[in-house]
Amino acid sequence: MESLIGLLVGAPLLGAAVLLCGGRRLDRAGHWLGTALAASSFVIGLLLFADMLGEETEQRAMHQHLFSWIPVNGFQADVAFQLDQLSMTFVLLITGVGTLIHLYSIGYMEHDERRRRFFGYLNLFLAAMLLLVLADNFLLLYVGWEGVGLASYLLIGFWQHKPSAATAAKKAFLVNRVGDVGLSIAIMIMFTTFGTFAFGPVFEATGETSEGKLTAIGLMLLLAACGKSAQVPLQSWLGDAMEGPTPVSALIHAATMVTAGVYLITRSGAIFNAAPDAQTVVVVVGAVTLLFGAFVGCAKDDIKKALAGSTMSQIGYMMLAAGLGPIGYAFAIMHLVTHGFFKAGLFLGAGSVMHGMNDEVDMRRYGGLRKYMPVTFVTFGLGYLAIIGFPGLSGFFSKDQIIEAAFAKGGTQGWILGSVTLLGAAITAYYMTRVMALTFFGEKRWSETGKDAVHPHESPKSMTIPMIVLAFGSVFAGGLFKWNESFVHWLEPVTQFEHGHSPLSATAVTSMTVVALVIGVGTAWLQYGRRPVPAVAPRGSLLTRAVRRDFLQDDLNHVALVKPGEYLTRGLVYVDHKLVDGVVNGTAATVGGASGRLRRVQNGFVRSYAVSMFGGAAVLVAATLLMRAV
Amino acid sequence: MNPVNYLYLAALLFTIGASGVLIRRNAIIVFMCVELMLNASNLALVAFSRLHGNLDGQIMAFFTMVVAAAEVVVGLAIIVTLFRSRHSASVDDASLMKL
Numbered sequence: 001m002e003s004l005i006g007l008l009v010g011a012p013l014l015g016a017a018v019l020l021c022g023g024r025r026l027d028r029a030g031h032w033l034g035t036a037l038a039a040s041s042f043v044i045g046l047l048l049f050a051d052m053l054g055e056e057t058e059q060r061a062m063h064q065h066l067f068s069w070i071p072v073n074g075f076q077a078d079v080a081f082q083l084d085q086l087s088m089t090f091v092l093l094i095t096g097v098g099t100l101i102h103l104y105s106i107g108y109m110e111h112d113e114r115r116r117r118f119f120g121y122l123n124l125f126l127a128a129m130l131l132l133v134l135a136d137n138f139l140l141l142y143v144g145w146e147g148v149g150l151a152s153y154l155l156i157g158f159w160q161h162k163p164s165a166a167t168a169a170k171k172a173f174l175v176n177r178v179g180d181v182g183l184s185i186a187i188m189i190m191f192t193t194f195g196t197f198a199f200g201p202v203f204e205a206t207g208e209t210s211e212g213k214l215t216a217i218g219l220m221l222l223l224a225a226c227g228k229s230a231q232v233p234l235q236s237w238l239g240d241a242m243e244g245p246t247p248v249s250a251l252i253h254a255a256t257m258v259t260a261g262v263y264l265i266t267r268s269g270a271i272f273n274a275a276p277d278a279q280t281v282v283v284v285v286g287a288v289t290l291l292f293g294a295f296v297g298c299a300k301d302d303i304k305k306a307l308a309g310s311t312m313s314q315i316g317y318m319m320l321a322a323g324l325g326p327i328g329y330a331f332a333i334m335h336l337v338t339h340g341f342f343k344a345g346l347f348l349g350a351g352s353v354m355h356g357m358n359d360e361v362d363m364r365r366y367g368g369l370r371k372y373m374p375v376t377f378v379t380f381g382l383g384y385l386a387i388i389g390f391p392g393l394s395g396f397f398s399k400d401q402i403i404e405a406a407f408a409k410g411g412t413q414g415w416i417l418g419s420v421t422l423l424g425a426a427i428t429a430y431y432m433t434r435v436m437a438l439t440f441f442g443e444k445r446w447s448e449t450g451k452d453a454v455h456p457h458e459s460p461k462s463m464t465i466p467m468i469v470l471a472f473g474s475v476f477a478g479g480l481f482k483w484n485e486s487f488v489h490w491l492e493p494v495t496q497f498e499h500g501h502s503p504l505s506a507t508a509v510t511s512m513t514v515v516a517l518v519i520g521v522g523t524a525w526l527q528y529g530r531r532p533v534p535a536v537a538p539r540g541s542l543l544t545r546a547v548r549r550d551f552l553q554d555d556l557n558h559v560a561l562v563k564p565g566e567y568l569t570r571g572l573v574y575v576d577h578k579l580v581d582g583v584v585n586g587t588a589a590t591v592g593g594a595s596g597r598l599r600r601v602q603n604g605f606v607r608s609y610a611v612s613m614f615g616g617a618a619v620l621v622a623a624t625l626l627m628r629a630v
Numbered sequence: 631m632n633p634v635n636y637l638y639l640a641a642l643l644f645t646i647g648a649s650g651v652l653i654r655r656n657a658i659i660v661f662m663c664v665e666l667m668l669n670a671s672n673l674a675l676v677a678f679s680r681l682h683g684n685l686d687g688q689i690m691a692f693f694t695m696v697v698a699a700a701e702v703v704v705g706l707a708i709i710v711t712l713f714r715s716r717h718s719a720s721v722d723d724a725s726l727m728k729l
Contacts, residue, residue, distance in 0.1 A: 604725030610651055 001051045004044050005064040005081045005134060008091060011041040012126035019120030027116050031109075034119030035102040038126055042095035049088055057493055060085060063136065074195075082136035082199065086494040089333060090133040090263060093340045097255045098126050100466035104348055105247040107462035108355065118158060118245070125151035129256055133263060137198040138187045141264075145183060145228070148257045149176045155252060156244040168240035175237040179227015183264075186220035189213065203270035211275055218271055218278025222285065225261030229315050231289045236553045238312055239296070242304040246351030249304055254311045254347050255340040262318040262336055266329045269495055272322075279323050283409075286320030287420045289313065292551065294427035298434065299547035301537055302361045303350045306435050307343070310387065313424060314339050320417065321402045324409055329495035330488045331401040334481050338394035341473030342386035348467045349380030352459040353439060357446070360454065363435065364535050368444040372456035375464045377440050379471040384436050386474035388429040389517055394478030396513075399425060401482075404509045408500025418504075422516050429520025437528040445535040636677035643670035657709045657719040661702075668698045 015037035019030050026033070052060045061084035070077040083091070102122060109115045128147025135141040157169025190197045193213050194205045206214060225231065230238035241253045252258070265272060265282060272279050293312030300306040314335070321332035354361060356373055370377040386395040403425065407418035446454050458464070481487035488497055502509065539545070546552055643666055650663030672691045679687030713719050 604727045606721045606724070607652055607655075614648055614652070 001048060002062045002064045002083075004048055005062060005083050006066055007044050008041050008048075008095070009081075009127050009130045009134060011037045011044070012123040012130070015123035016120050016127060019116055019123060022116075024116075030116030031102075031106050031119045034123050035099065035106065037123060038095065038099045038102045041126065041130070042092075042099045045088075045091045045095045048083060049092060052083075052085075052088060060493065069140075075191075076196070077139050078137065078198070079140060080136045081134040083134060084494050085491050086263075086266065086333065087133050089337060089491070091130060093337050094126065094129050094133070094256050097340055097344050097470070098122075098251060100469055101247045101251040101255075101344065101348070104250075104351075104463050104466040105245075107460045108247055108351055109245065114158075118155075121151055121154045121158070122247075122251070125155065125252060125257070129260070132260060136200075137196075138183075138190060138202070139197050141267075142180075142183055142187060145224070145260065146180065148252070148260065149173065149180065149228075152176070152241070152252050152257055155248040156241045158245055158248070159243070162243065164240075165243040168237075168243040172237040172241050175234050176227045179224045179234055182220045182223025182227065186217050186224065189217050189220065193217075199267070203268075206270050206274045209274075211277075214271055214275040215278045218268070218275040219281060221264055221268055221271070222278065222282055225264050225282075225319070226285060227261075228264075229258050229261030229319065230312050231261065231285050231316065231319055232292055235289060235292065235312055236550065236557060239300075239305050239308050239550055242302070242308050246304065246347060246354060249308070250344045250347030250351065253308065255344040258311060258315055259318065259336045259340070262315065262322055262332055265319070265322040266333060266495055269322075269326070269329055273325055273496075279325060280413075282323030283320055283413075283417065284323075286316045286318070286323055287417060288316070290316030290320060290420060290424045291427070292316070294424050294431065295547050296550050297431040298427065299544055301364050303353065303363050303366075303435060303439065304347070304361055306363070306431060307346055307350060310346075310428065310431065311343060313428065314343065314387070317399065317402050317421065317424065320421065321405060324405050324500075326496040326498045327408055327500035328402070328405045330491045330497055331398065331405055333491060333495070334478075334487050335395075335398035335402055337487075338386070338398045338474070338478050338481070341470050341477050342383040342394060345379055345383040345467055345470035345474050346387065348463070348470065349376050349383060352376040352463055352467065353380075355459050355463070356454075356456040358454050360446075363438040364533060364537060365446050366439045366444075367442045367446070367533070368440070369456055370440040373458050375458055376467065379464075379467040380440070381436070382471040383474050384432050386478070388432050388521065389425060389513060391514060392479065394474050394476070397478035397482040400510055400513050403513055404502055404504075404506060405500050407504055407509060408502040410501070410503075414503065418509075422512055425513055426516035426520040429517045430524045433521045433524035434528050437524065438533060441529055443532055445533070633677050633680045636680075637674055640670045640674035640677065643667075643673065655720045655722055657712065657721050660721055661705055661709065664705075665698065665702070668694060 015034050019026060019034055022030070048062070052062070061082065063080065063082055065078060065080040067079050068076070069079045102119065105115075105118065105122065109118050112118065125148060128144050128151055130144070132141055132144030132148060135144060153169050153173040156172050157166050159165045160169075187197050190202055193209060194202050196202060223234075226234045238253060238258070242249050244253070272282065290313050293309045293314075293316055295309075297306050297309030297313060300309060318332040318336050318339070321328035321335065353366065353369060353373065353376060356369075356376075357366065360366070382393070386393040389396040389399045399421075403418060403421045406421045407414050409417055446452070446456075448455060491497070504512075540548070549555065647663045647665075647667035647670060650666065651660050654660055654663065672694050675687040675691045675694070677687075679685060679691075709719060712724060716723060
């Protein structure tokens with residue numbers, strides 16, 4: 001069975017190679033090939049999963065050594081895979097949701113003439129993401145990490161004829177590079193400290209290493225995670241990444257790639273457990289992003305950007321949980337999986353709405369769509385209930401656990417974190433209700449006649465089926481995971497697990513969560529559900545306007561980073577022109593002038609040459625005689 | 631007679647030749663002055679040969695004569711060609727080799 005692990009990565013990689021190199025003759029069947037290879041990867045994943053369930057808990061991890069990549073004395077880099085419970089969870093999420101979204105894209109991209117290429121990129125993404133979660137050392141993980149960054153860049157900028165998409169792709173790539181530098185530095189520190197970067201030896205050696213070094217590694221890993229997972233301060237790319245096609249937003253920028261940061265921190269749990277300072281920073285980053293994303297989600301009128309804010313916020317929850325240590329890792333991953341279901345479902349629903357509304361994204365121009373798109377309404381609605389944490393649905397179980405673990409952190413920290421997560425839950429309920437009310441309820445703010453006529457209609461089957469499947473996941477996944485604590489027991493051998501000791505009882509936390517939920521939903525309903533909503537956004541208070549511009553993040557980056565960079569380059573250009581060019585041009589001018597004067601000696605008169613010859617001979621003779629005399 | 635006197639004569643002839651090369655413009659005259667310088671050095675060589683009592687200088691003088699004869703052939707041919715094409719034997723007129 002272990003020899004199948006390589007095929008998990010190989011199948012989509014083959015698809016990417018064939019689709020991207022195959023040319024136009026694959027245009028007609030390319031999307032089916034891409035989908036079939038993604039599905040085959042999912043089937044292999046299921047086979048391995050079944051095999052893994054048959055083993056004893058301790059013997060479930062599988063290894064496959066493919067080949068030695070860089071065998072040098074004192075530096076051993078292998079291409080080897082490790083499939084343990086954590087990787088398995090990711091493999092099933094990535095290939096499962098990935099296959100559904102491939103299927104959805106067949107309908108969504110139907111009228112795009114570059115559909116084959118789109119599927120090639122999607123397959124490339126799957127291969128890179130699987131490599132990331134299956135690698136058994138940090139260097140190979142880094143390869144996958146860069147691979148998903150590349151695929152993300154290609155897919156955000158897929159509609160490259162739109163300048164905004166091309167810019168967004170570049171922005172995402174550049175911001176991600178900042179994080180990638182963190183990961184590469186972390187790997188370098190690991191190599192100098194431990195002499196290796198394979199997971200096993202590194203995690204075993206953490207016991208004998210100074211805390212300072214571990215903190216440094218942890219912070220660098222966190223930087224990497226911030227870049228990939230759009231956490232403060234590297235969050236600015238995610239909103240713009242919504243320029244990509246909606247299936248991309250669903251798969252890469254909601255369900256899978258952006259959770260890579262959470263995977264990295266959970267995987268490196270041994271390092272973070274031994275570096276409490278780094279853990280604290282992780283928790284702070286998570287808490288700040290949780291609120292940041294939630295506020296941004298409240299202010300956006302673009303449905304995809306509102307969902308992007310929500311993604312940021314939910315990943316903030318996961319980061320926070322991952323920063324709590326062994327009491328939180330399992331819940332972070334659990335929320336990650338349930339979030340993968342409901343957020344992918346929400347994005348696909350948003351895509352379906354846009355599909356029926358002539359690619360309009362402004363929610364103020366929706367309204368009353370529940371009658372026109374019943375399937376979308378129901379699946380989106382179930383995703384909505386899941387994300388706000390409606391009791392009994394997926395999000396309720398996973399989020400409730402995180403809130404409880406946050407309180408269990410203990411001391412003042414615990415109280416602060418607990419309150420933040422509760423506040424986050426209330427805001428989540430608020431902005432999601434707002435999205436729901438603006439889109440599906442209220443009066444219709446569009447017309448079927450006139451210049452901007454739209455004819456809302458339900459999407460084709462290839463799009464609705466994935467939405468229905470994901471809606472099932474949104475409803476039942478959480479309950480299934482919570483059943484007998486099965487998910488926690490499943491992950492325990494990899495991530496460890498400790499029961500947190502919360503100052504509040506589980507019932508108290510749950511009831512507070514429900515109260516927060518009711519407050520959030522109620523406020524939003526009073527504001528957007530009962531009253532008619534203006535089709536053009538009102539000017540809003542100063543705060544609203546600031547939040548609409550993502551708390552001025554781009555302006556801040558512009559002032560703090562772009563402007564100084566511009567001044568620096570201008571200064572360097574000035575120095576180059578004046579100083580470097582001055583020296584070079586000056587030397588050239590001196591030599592040129594001197595030779596201009598010197599060439600007058602060459603006058604063509606034989607007799608003047610004879611004079612110099614005789615003169616020279618005379619000087620030589622005189623010098624010889626003089627030397628003789630001395 | 632003291633052989634050193636021949637050296638003085640050779641120096642005198644050489645100086646006359648050199649001055650002629652530098653001062654005169656007519657190519658034929660310049661050429662003759664060059665020949666004069668060559669013969670002045672021949673005279674000096676023979677005088678040294680006598681002074682030192684060996685034949686090295688005389689042999690050297692023979693070589694010079696042979697080379698001078700060859701040089702006359704080539705040099706006169708050049709001067710004649712030059713005169714035919716430019717109707718002038720002035721060395722200053724043939725100052726084309728310059729920038």
